[in-house]
Amino acid sequence: METVLLIVIPSVPLLVALLLTAFGKRAARAAQWIAGLGALTTLGATFALLPALHSGETPSIVLPWIPAANIQLRLHVDWLTLPFLVTEAAVTLAATVYSWGYHHADERSGYFYALLLLFGVGMSGTTLADDLFLFYVFWELMLIASCLLILVWGDGERRGAIALKYFIFTHIGSLMVLVGLLVLYDAVGSDSLAALRAESWALAPGLATTVLTLFFVGFCVKMAIFPLHLWLPDAHTVAPMPVTIMLAAAMLSMGTYGILRFPFSLFSRAQLEPFGVYLMLAGLVSEIYGALMAMAEQDVKRIIAYSSVSQMGYILFGLGTLNRVGIEGATLHVIYHAIVKALLFMVTGLVIRATGRRNLKALGGLGGAMPLTTVCAAIGALSILGMPPLGVFNSEWMIFSGGFETAHIVLSVLTLFGSLLTVVYALRFAGTIFLGERPSELTVESTPWVMRAATLLLAGLLIIEGLFPATLFDWAARGLPLLLKGALQ
Amino acid sequence: MSGDLWLVLPLAWLLAGAFALGLIGRLWQVRNATLASLTAIICLGGLGLLWPSLIQTHTALHTATPLLTWGDAAPGGLLLRASPAALILTGLSLSLGVCIAVYSGRYMERDARYVTYYPLLLLMLTGLIGMLLTADLFNLYLFCELMSVPGYVLVAFRRHTDTAVEAGFKYLVLGSVATLTMLLGITLIYRGTGQLTLPLPTAVRAPWGRAGIACLLVGLGLKSGIVPLHTWLPDAYGRAPSSISAMLAGVISKSTLVLLIRLCLSLGVPARDLGLLLIGLSFLNMTLGNAMALGQRNTKRLLAYSSIAQAGYMMFALGVGLRYALPAALEAGFFLLLAHALLKGMAFLSKGACHFYTDATLIDQLRGTWTQLPLVAVTFGLALAGLAGIPPLAGFAAKWFILAAGLPARDGLVYAGVAIFLLNSLLALGYYLPLIVRLFSPPTQATARRALSGWMAAPLLVLSVLTLFVSLQPGICLTCARWLTHLEMW
Numbered sequence: 001m002e003t004v005l006l007i008v009i010p011s012v013p014l015l016v017a018l019l020l021t022a023f024g025k026r027a028a029r030a031a032q033w034i035a036g037l038g039a040l041t042t043l044g045a046t047f048a049l050l051p052a053l054h055s056g057e058t059p060s061i062v063l064p065w066i067p068a069a070n071i072q073l074r075l076h077v078d079w080l081t082l083p084f085l086v087t088e089a090a091v092t093l094a095a096t097v098y099s100w101g102y103h104h105a106d107e108r109s110g111y112f113y114a115l116l117l118l119f120g121v122g123m124s125g126t127t128l129a130d131d132l133f134l135f136y137v138f139w140e141l142m143l144i145a146s147c148l149l150i151l152v153w154g155d156g157e158r159r160g161a162i163a164l165k166y167f168i169f170t171h172i173g174s175l176m177v178l179v180g181l182l183v184l185y186d187a188v189g190s191d192s193l194a195a196l197r198a199e200s201w202a203l204a205p206g207l208a209t210t211v212l213t214l215f216f217v218g219f220c221v222k223m224a225i226f227p228l229h230l231w232l233p234d235a236h237t238v239a240p241m242p243v244t245i246m247l248a249a250a251m252l253s254m255g256t257y258g259i260l261r262f263p264f265s266l267f268s269r270a271q272l273e274p275f276g277v278y279l280m281l282a283g284l285v286s287e288i289y290g291a292l293m294a295m296a297e298q299d300v301k302r303i304i305a306y307s308s309v310s311q312m313g314y315i316l317f318g319l320g321t322l323n324r325v326g327i328e329g330a331t332l333h334v335i336y337h338a339i340v341k342a343l344l345f346m347v348t349g350l351v352i353r354a355t356g357r358r359n360l361k362a363l364g365g366l367g368g369a370m371p372l373t374t375v376c377a378a379i380g381a382l383s384i385l386g387m388p389p390l391g392v393f394n395s396e397w398m399i400f401s402g403g404f405e406t407a408h409i410v411l412s413v414l415t416l417f418g419s420l421l422t423v424v425y426a427l428r429f430a431g432t433i434f435l436g437e438r439p440s441e442l443t444v445e446s447t448p449w450v451m452r453a454a455t456l457l458l459a460g461l462l463i464i465e466g467l468f469p470a471t472l473f474d475w476a477a478r479g480l481p482l483l484l485k486g487a488l489q
Numbered sequence: 490m491s492g493d494l495w496l497v498l499p500l501a502w503l504l505a506g507a508f509a510l511g512l513i514g515r516l517w518q519v520r521n522a523t524l525a526s527l528t529a530i531i532c533l534g535g536l537g538l539l540w541p542s543l544i545q546t547h548t549a550l551h552t553a554t555p556l557l558t559w560g561d562a563a564p565g566g567l568l569l570r571a572s573p574a575a576l577i578l579t580g581l582s583l584s585l586g587v588c589i590a591v592y593s594g595r596y597m598e599r600d601a602r603y604v605t606y607y608p609l610l611l612l613m614l615t616g617l618i619g620m621l622l623t624a625d626l627f628n629l630y631l632f633c634e635l636m637s638v639p640g641y642v643l644v645a646f647r648r649h650t651d652t653a654v655e656a657g658f659k660y661l662v663l664g665s666v667a668t669l670t671m672l673l674g675i676t677l678i679y680r681g682t683g684q685l686t687l688p689l690p691t692a693v694r695a696p697w698g699r700a701g702i703a704c705l706l707v708g709l710g711l712k713s714g715i716v717p718l719h720t721w722l723p724d725a726y727g728r729a730p731s732s733i734s735a736m737l738a739g740v741i742s743k744s745t746l747v748l749l750i751r752l753c754l755s756l757g758v759p760a761r762d763l764g765l766l767l768i769g770l771s772f773l774n775m776t777l778g779n780a781m782a783l784g785q786r787n788t789k790r791l792l793a794y795s796s797i798a799q800a801g802y803m804m805f806a807l808g809v810g811l812r813y814a815l816p817a818a819l820e821a822g823f824f825l826l827l828a829h830a831l832l833k834g835m836a837f838l839s840k841g842a843c844h845f846y847t848d849a850t851l852i853d854q855l856r857g858t859w860t861q862l863p864l865v866a867v868t869f870g871l872a873l874a875g876l877a878g879i880p881p882l883a884g885f886a887a888k889w890f891i892l893a894a895g896l897p898a899r900d901g902l903v904y905a906g907v908a909i910f911l912l913n914s915l916l917a918l919g920y921y922l923p924l925i926v927r928l929f930s931p932p933t934q935a936t937a938r939r940a941l942s943g944w945m946a947a948p949l950l951v952l953s954v955l956t957l958f959v960s961l962q963p964g965i966c967l968t969c970a971r972w973l974t975h976l977e978m979w
Contacts, residue, residue, distance in 0.1 A: 137880040
């Protein structure tokens with residue numbers, strides 16, 4: 001049963017995407033419903049894996065693939081995978097549903113939804129892959145799918161150049177990861193991650209440091225940590241809104257997953273210790289830089305884009321603490337950030353759709369005209385600035401307390417105070433758009449109900465997850481024994 | 490003349506087909522499509538006739554029985570031997586030949602002299618296959634000329650353009666020098682050993698033997714576009730009809746590379762030294778090919794330089810395999826060779842279709858291909874992404890195999906090579922990606938959608954399905970690559 005579910009998670013959306021591509025124009029009208037069904041199946045299958053995980057199993061599957069090169073097709077799910085898997089599946093579903101309203105159906109709609117699903121397959125495949133080769137294939141699939149979405153459906157004349165920049169930037173990071181994977185492959189003589197976890201293998205100390213550096217830098221490109229974030233603001237701004245939601249809410253955290261899956265699960269605490277302080281430092285810098293840029297931006301979409309740079313900084317800081325609380329907080333933050341970031345982008349999309357403007361200076365006083373959106377924006381803004389009892393407070397609390405458990409108190413204090421900047425940009429965002437005087441020439445058009453419903457759903461989810469976080473804490477905590485060779489127990 | 494007739498039949502069939510087509514074209518008014526179909530049938534027939542030899546060789550490989558031979562080894566005779574590497578490459582070139590023949594059914598329609606095109610194409614294929622199958626040096630030279638002379642004509646086929654004539658002439662001059670150098674090399678080896686039949690492991694120690702081998706290296710190196718003997722290549726690939734560029738880039742230059750390696754090994758050159766030479770030259774090929782491709786504005790010249798770079802990747806893998814005795818690296822190199830034949834063939838054919846319908850030669854003119862010729866945009870994009878080594882396409886599998894196979898050598902040279910390889914594959918993105926972006930960009934002026942002819946669509950579809958198959962299931966291609974690693978079998 002579990003093996004079937006494991007196959008279902010990536011292959012159903014893959015099949016749906018292939019069908020949509022094959023039928024092309026003929027499926028354009030029905031594409032949105034079919035795609036929604038595909039995304040829903042994935043989410044359902046992900047939750048259906050929970051009982052097995054709770055009973056202590058780790059469902060996995062091995063199929064022969066390229067026997068000549070000793071490469072198998074291995075999928076595997078454990079507690080480290082699950083939070084990420086759920087996040088991706090949920091975000092893909094949310095983005096698909098949001099597209100029903102956002103995307104104007106035309107004869108190419110089938111391809112749009114197919115690529116959206118492929119993007120999702122790339123992410124779920126990356127998390128499920130238990131094989132170095134397969135991991136990299138899926139890792140790049142998400143880049144290709146998102147890049148094509150930006151290239152064909154993005155806004156503005158410069159989308160070609162921006163898609164190119166996004167591709168090359170992230171591909172450089174991927175190549176670093178690739179070298180790391182190849183060294184691991186060479187060390188254990190097999191491409192199976194299970195073998196890497198189980199068998200004893202060793203790298204020369206110098207080589208281990210090099211590989212770890214490559215992994216950290218490579219995954220930080222995906223996480224958009226300063227100064228490797230340069231691709232992010234442009235890509236997020238130009239991408240169509242559902243793609244932006246998937247990029248910001250789910251794909252950025254793939255970098256976190258990579259760090260947890262490779263450096264953190266395969267190397268010992270002693271090997272990772274020298275990197276801890278640098279990770280914390282990079283996280284801190286990224287947090288403050290992202291927040292400052294978000295404060296300075298006028299484009300509403302770019303504000304939220306830079307806020308991602310800042311939020312990924314928290315996560316990296318939490319990982320860098322190398323202790324139980326910090327890493328658990330980082331994992332939790334991935335989930336909360338996904339919800340809040342999707343919510344904020346959805347709000348931004350509603351505002352842009354209703355007014356046709358994206359400059360903060362030209363917006364204002366929308367509170368009366370868009371009451372529902374205003375409430376959602378308020379929940380999102382308050383949440384991201386870390387106000388209890390909303391979601392993000394929990395994870396930020398844990399990240400900070402993880403920081404204070406380390407010897408680097410100064411960094412932790414700075415991170416804590418740096419989070420004040422979030423307050424500034426979040427309130428500026430929500431306040432300027434929805435409060436104050438409404439410019440006289442600003443007209444508000446009605447927005448599709450699907451978009452509003454999806455937004456409202458996420459806002460509700462954020463409150464629920466903030467008030468009853470026990471399940472999420474449980475998920476994040478169960479993955480911890482798999483890390484740092486069990487040193488977190 | 491004795492031996493297994495099955496071995497000589499494909500060659501004879503192709504040769505007879507070439508003459509028959511020439512005669513038909515001369516005697517009757519034939520439509521281009523008819524000739525193209527006949528050529529495709531002849532190539533398919535060649536493939537069919539090759540089948541018994543393939544089966545025989547398969548059993549020979551597993552039971553260690555001697556390989557099929559035909560002919561006699563006495564001076565003046567013709568000796569053919571069904572070595573596994575030669576058979577695989579023969580099969581590959583005939584298969585690509587079928588695709589190209591079908592494609593030409595529409596592509597050559599506007600050329601007035603299409604009647605001469607098909608016999609020349611078949612003669613070129615005959616020469617190539619003869620070169621691969623023959624087991625003596627003199628006939629190697631003869632077949633090499635049989636391959637090259639139609640090649641010169643085909644490159645300059647569109648003689649109403651000055652550039653094509655110029656490219657053909659350049660290819661003719663350099664190619665003739667190369668074949669003459671080969672002849673000199675063969676003479677020197679014959680003088681030293683008194684023998685022409687391969688394998689000839691004493692050649693390297695014979696007086697003048699090394700000089701002879703060096704001459705052969707230069708001659709075949711030029712044909713396979715090894716830097717610094719590559720100067721004819723961008724012009725020839727850039728100016729020839731796209732179908733011919735596909736043949737030259739996909740099969741001919743890469744087959745001569747394999748032949749070069751096999752010949753050196755059979756003449757007694759130590760694998761270690763040959764490997765070192767290949768690794769050294771591969772760095773030049775990769776770097777120069779990619780660097781020059783970055784600056785190109787003409788699409789076909791860009792593809793030509795990318796061929797030089799891809800040859801560099803192959804040479805690196807093969808060099809590592811030979812120098813450090815790593816069969817996996819050899820396999821990886823040959824896997825790339827097979828994948829490259831598919832991908833580059835597809836790229837050139839797609840480019841030809843763009844040119845046929847929209848007169849696009851420059852990269853910038855490819856804008857709007859997606860709206861005008863959606864299928865071509867997809868196949869072209871697929872080919873380029875595959876060449877760039879983007880997963881899950883075959884180019885990436887090749888990259889992974891090469892890197893994974895090279896690392897166990899544990900040698901500084903290999904580590905340096907891996908670094909250069911990766912930097913180059915990054916550099917290559919700089920020209921593949923803008924090309925893909927242009928394919929999918931909106932057109933500069935409003936243009937209508939064109940109906941793609943079935944003659945062109947069919948080979949493009951077949952090639953893209955094959956590419957996807959090889960990408961998702963590289964195992965079968967890897968098995969073919971394993972046949973190619975039996976380089977020492979003559």
